[in-house]
Amino acid sequence: MAASASISKTVYLGAFAHCVTLTDLEICEKGAIGVDEEGVIRFVERAVGIDVVKEKWDEWREANVVEVRDGFFFPGFVDTHTHAPQHPNTGLFGTTTLLDWLEKYTFPLESSFSNLQKAQRIYSNFVSRTLSHGTTTCAYYATNHVPATNLLADICLARGQRALVGRVCMNTLSPAYYRDSSIETAVRDSRACIDHVRSIDPHGTIVKPIITPRFAPSCTAPCLSALGALAKETNAHIQTHISENTSEIALVAKLFPDAKSYTDVYDTAALLTPRTILAHAVHLSKEERRTIRERDAKISHCPASNTALTSGCCPVRELLDEGLTVGLGTDVSGGFSPSILEQVRQAIWVSRFVAMRSPCAAAPNNAAKLSSSEALYLATRGGAAVVGLEDRIGAFDVGKEFDAQMIRFGGVPEDGELRGLFEEAAGPIDVFGWESMGEKVEKWVYSGDDRNCVAVWVRGRLVHRSGRFEN
Amino acid sequence: MAASASISKTVYLGAFAHCVTLTDLEICEKGAIGVDEEGVIRFVERAVGIDVVKEKWDEWREANVVEVRDGFFFPGFVDTHTHAPQHPNTGLFGTTTLLDWLEKYTFPLESSFSNLQKAQRIYSNFVSRTLSHGTTTCAYYATNHVPATNLLADICLARGQRALVGRVCMNTLSPAYYRDSSIETAVRDSRACIDHVRSIDPHGTIVKPIITPRFAPSCTAPCLSALGALAKETNAHIQTHISENTSEIALVAKLFPDAKSYTDVYDTAALLTPRTILAHAVHLSKEERRTIRERDAKISHCPASNTALTSGCCPVRELLDEGLTVGLGTDVSGGFSPSILEQVRQAIWVSRFVAMRSPCAAAPNNAAKLSSSEALYLATRGGAAVVGLEDRIGAFDVGKEFDAQMIRFGGVPEDGELRGLFEEAAGPIDVFGWESMGEKVEKWVYSGDDRNCVAVWVRGRLVHRSGRFEN
Numbered sequence: 001m002a003a004s005a006s007i008s009k010t011v012y013l014g015a016f017a018h019c020v021t022l023t024d025l026e027i028c029e030k031g032a033i034g035v036d037e038e039g040v041i042r043f044v045e046r047a048v049g050i051d052v053v054k055e056k057w058d059e060w061r062e063a064n065v066v067e068v069r070d071g072f073f074f075p076g077f078v079d080t081h082t083h084a085p086q087h088p089n090t091g092l093f094g095t096t097t098l099l100d101w102l103e104k105y106t107f108p109l110e111s112s113f114s115n116l117q118k119a120q121r122i123y124s125n126f127v128s129r130t131l132s133h134g135t136t137t138c139a140y141y142a143t144n145h146v147p148a149t150n151l152l153a154d155i156c157l158a159r160g161q162r163a164l165v166g167r168v169c170m171n172t173l174s175p176a177y178y179r180d181s182s183i184e185t186a187v188r189d190s191r192a193c194i195d196h197v198r199s200i201d202p203h204g205t206i207v208k209p210i211i212t213p214r215f216a217p218s219c220t221a222p223c224l225s226a227l228g229a230l231a232k233e234t235n236a237h238i239q240t241h242i243s244e245n246t247s248e249i250a251l252v253a254k255l256f257p258d259a260k261s262y263t264d265v266y267d268t269a270a271l272l273t274p275r276t277i278l279a280h281a282v283h284l285s286k287e288e289r290r291t292i293r294e295r296d297a298k299i300s301h302c303p304a305s306n307t308a309l310t311s312g313c314c315p316v317r318e319l320l321d322e323g324l325t326v327g328l329g330t331d332v333s334g335g336f337s338p339s340i341l342e343q344v345r346q347a348i349w350v351s352r353f354v355a356m357r358s359p360c361a362a363a364p365n366n367a368a369k370l371s372s373s374e375a376l377y378l379a380t381r382g383g384a385a386v387v388g389l390e391d392r393i394g395a396f397d398v399g400k401e402f403d404a405q406m407i408r409f410g411g412v413p414e415d416g417e418l419r420g421l422f423e424e425a426a427g428p429i430d431v432f433g434w435e436s437m438g439e440k441v442e443k444w445v446y447s448g449d450d451r452n453c454v455a456v457w458v459r460g461r462l463v464h465r466s467g468r469f470e471n
Numbered sequence: 472m473a474a475s476a477s478i479s480k481t482v483y484l485g486a487f488a489h490c491v492t493l494t495d496l497e498i499c500e501k502g503a504i505g506v507d508e509e510g511v512i513r514f515v516e517r518a519v520g521i522d523v524v525k526e527k528w529d530e531w532r533e534a535n536v537v538e539v540r541d542g543f544f545f546p547g548f549v550d551t552h553t554h555a556p557q558h559p560n561t562g563l564f565g566t567t568t569l570l571d572w573l574e575k576y577t578f579p580l581e582s583s584f585s586n587l588q589k590a591q592r593i594y595s596n597f598v599s600r601t602l603s604h605g606t607t608t609c610a611y612y613a614t615n616h617v618p619a620t621n622l623l624a625d626i627c628l629a630r631g632q633r634a635l636v637g638r639v640c641m642n643t644l645s646p647a648y649y650r651d652s653s654i655e656t657a658v659r660d661s662r663a664c665i666d667h668v669r670s671i672d673p674h675g676t677i678v679k680p681i682i683t684p685r686f687a688p689s690c691t692a693p694c695l696s697a698l699g700a701l702a703k704e705t706n707a708h709i710q711t712h713i714s715e716n717t718s719e720i721a722l723v724a725k726l727f728p729d730a731k732s733y734t735d736v737y738d739t740a741a742l743l744t745p746r747t748i749l750a751h752a753v754h755l756s757k758e759e760r761r762t763i764r765e766r767d768a769k770i771s772h773c774p775a776s777n778t779a780l781t782s783g784c785c786p787v788r789e790l791l792d793e794g795l796t797v798g799l800g801t802d803v804s805g806g807f808s809p810s811i812l813e814q815v816r817q818a819i820w821v822s823r824f825v826a827m828r829s830p831c832a833a834a835p836n837n838a839a840k841l842s843s844s845e846a847l848y849l850a851t852r853g854g855a856a857v858v859g860l861e862d863r864i865g866a867f868d869v870g871k872e873f874d875a876q877m878i879r880f881g882g883v884p885e886d887g888e889l890r891g892l893f894e895e896a897a898g899p900i901d902v903f904g905w906e907s908m909g910e911k912v913e914k915w916v917y918s919g920d921d922r923n924c925v926a927v928w929v930r931g932r933l934v935h936r937s938g939r940f941e942n
Contacts, residue, residue: 092913094913125887126887128887129901307823312835313824355781415591415592417596430558432559446807447807
């Protein structure tokens with residue numbers, strides 16, 4: 001599928017939900033969303049049928065109609081931080097924490113991406129997986145291999161998934177078998193990947209390059225500065241990790257004795273820009289957060305990973321209250337799931353643990369809790385702003401492009417039994433028939449999975465469908 | 472299916488895993504488990520094929536063989552605490568905490584179980600659901616309605632799921648529309664349910680009664696004492712809630728001003744016995760835990776519920792170190808999932824949050840963390856001990872009964888693509904082929920779901936199968 005493949009005008013009919021603001025989730029039970037040949041939303045009608053739509057909008061008389069029954073349309077998810085090559089290690093972390101986890105699980109697997117056939121298999125599988133979970137935009141770490149990184153961009157473009165694809169740079173404190181031999185090669189190879197991605201998608205419609213210093217401990221200060229200069233020269237996005245784990249923070253303090261803070265290391269290297277994605281941000285000081293806000297850099301909150309690796313509980317409410325821009329990241333394979341819906345839940349759990357952090361017997365601080373609407377906002381509009389696409393995706397607004405997932409439920413028959421050879425395919429949610437649409441959305445948030453995501457579109461193009469997609 | 476239905480001698484062939492101790496998960500890559508006509512395990516062989524088995528065990532020459540490929544057998548899960556009538560509310564709790572959640576979501580739904588047709592639909596659906604997640608034994612709260620409670624026991628017996636089924640008692644602080652009118656009716660109706668369950672399964676092979684005072688705030692002291700006396704007279708199990716939420720604890724202190732503690736309320740009423748299941752136990756003092764241990768009462772840890780309702784983080788490691796018996800409970804619909812595998816994960820997350828409870832910037836207390844092996848122990852052997860079946864279920868030991876689930880994975884093809892109309896049915900785990908069996912078990916723990924549970928047996932009887940069960 002090419003980025004410019006033409007599509008037909010289509011009206012998406014039936015219920016939809018999307019986030020209007022952080023706290024306002026709009027649920028429309030009878031909607032009609034008109035999407036043109038470029039994948040752009042031209043109208044959003046509420047409380048009307050297709051007849052009224054076709055009467056009102058004459059030029060849509062011959063449009064395709066895709067109708068959702070027993071479900072709703074929802075904006076595609078944005079995964080603001082994940083590591084595609086680590087996908088085979090999903091679920092493997094045992095009782096490790098960040099630094100020993102890198103040594104034991106991560107570096108050996110990533111280094112094997114010199115094998116392009118292996119890269120093809122894993123990257124194809126991971127892009128299929130993330131699409132099947134409704135992820136329409138993804139910020140990917142690849143490895144330090146130019147051919148495999150370029151292949152990941154090729155696959156995303158071919159499958160039609162929006163992606164930021166980054167070649168990982170590290171010139172120190174990495175194993176000898178997996179390291180940039182010099183700053184010059186780190187910059188040269190990063191540039192090669194930027195050039196490739198821009199050659200296959202010149203307008204960055206679907207795929208874009210992203211400069212990717214792994215994190216401060218694995219890049220020397222001159223290397224970080226060289227990458228900062230490259231970002232300025234190429235106007236590319238930047239992604240890295242920050243303040244994930246207390247041992248890592250201590251290590252950064254030791255490695256960069258002149259820096260005022262972890263944040264200052266990146267700021268000094270000109271890596272804090274409005275196009276920068278900082279993953280984790282668990283233990284930042286108020287002053288560091290102020291610097292990040294002043295630079296308009298963005299935060300990727302990765303709750304599953306932070307919990308699995310016992311990194312800490314990111315105080316998301318404080319970040320939001322301070323005006324930082326926050327999205328969600330799966331951080332596979334520190335995170336144990338490629339699903340942003342799972343991150344929505346995990347973000348809610350982490351916020352509850354922040355609320356309960358006060359001594360055991362005290363009442364929870366309910367102000368810290370994220371609601372499901374707020375977590376869904378982070379997964380869509382929040383994520384869109386993190387990857388610099390807030391004007392194009394994240395909600396069903398006229399003028400935005402149609403990145404969406406169709407969510408469906410199975411109904412419970414009168415006798416209550418689960419039935420049939422493929423009963424599992426109907427999904428994990430039991431809908432009895434008396435639930436409001438708002439309650440169905442809540443059930444999806446807390447119990448849904450990829451079985452409920454029956455079709456996925458990017459810019460109006462169907463990029464994933466399951467057996468339950470009937471149109 | 473009757474409790475006494477005859478089955479054929481069967482050899483379960485292939486990999487299996489089970490918990491030997493809290494910390495020792497045995498993984499056997501080439502096993503053979505012989506199960507006789509009564510569902511009892513007669514031999515467990517390691518590292519042999521079927522030919523060797525048949526040669527060694529002459530009387531098994533004609534036995535059925537059920538072989539697992541791309542997966543392993545695992546003991547059935549034990550759910551030590553759940554509310555069957557609340558199943559339709561799964562995922563609905565918003566930002567409520569315990570006491571307002573009861574008023575808003577729970578009481579209105581439970582009271583509707585005066586309608587037997589509705590009870591039939593919901594209970595059939597929930598038993599099907601829990602079986603499909605590999606739950607072979609379940610301690611159920613029903614409602615205060617005798618006919619609907621008896622129906623739940625009938626359904627469990629018919630479906631072959633081991634169950635403790637309890638009629639809920641509450642004679643105060645419940646809505647007028649859903650309350651026992653007197654202590655006498657609470658005892659009479661509880662007795663009616665005990666009698667019914669014992670009439671349909673006289674030896675308690677599959678279903679047993681359990682006396683169920685909802686929790687201290689909804690029963691007066693004389694009501695609790697009457698139920699304690701009934702338990703002594705009938706030698707029945709007991710289940711209730713304890714120390715779930717700080718507001719609830721304050722309420723109990725106010726309602727029972729003479730009691731030394733929440734635990735003392737139950738102890739005074741003779742409700743703390745070796746056959747008692749206490750759900751939650753989040754905020755117990757050391758002294759309360761000592762009393763519970765001295766009475767040999769059991770704990771049901773319900774991590775998903777405690778997190779969802781912001782009840783608190785149960786310090787499971789401390790409970791285990793102190794010698795308490797702990798199992799896992801889904802606590803639907805305070806809990807948002809009917810899956811014990813999900814509770815395994817949630818128990819791990821809660822233990823990590825306990826480890827991270829110390830001030831934000833400090834290193835985590837890793838001793839508090841549960842490993843996946845430990846969490847699986849709670850889900851099987853731990854749970855078996857909580858429901859008084861430690862001699863009969865929970866592991867693949869000679870002399871125990873065969874309660875088991877067959878776990879299978881999908882493989883990733885060479886080109887990495889997900890394929891086919893029913894690709895979802897292959898499940899959420901990607902196995903590339905180079906993983907050890909131990910790594911596959913880890914992937915299942917962190918990423919698996921009901922799609923991986925392709926068949927379920929109780930006492931050697933097949934009680935659930937999916938389309939991927941090929942035998």
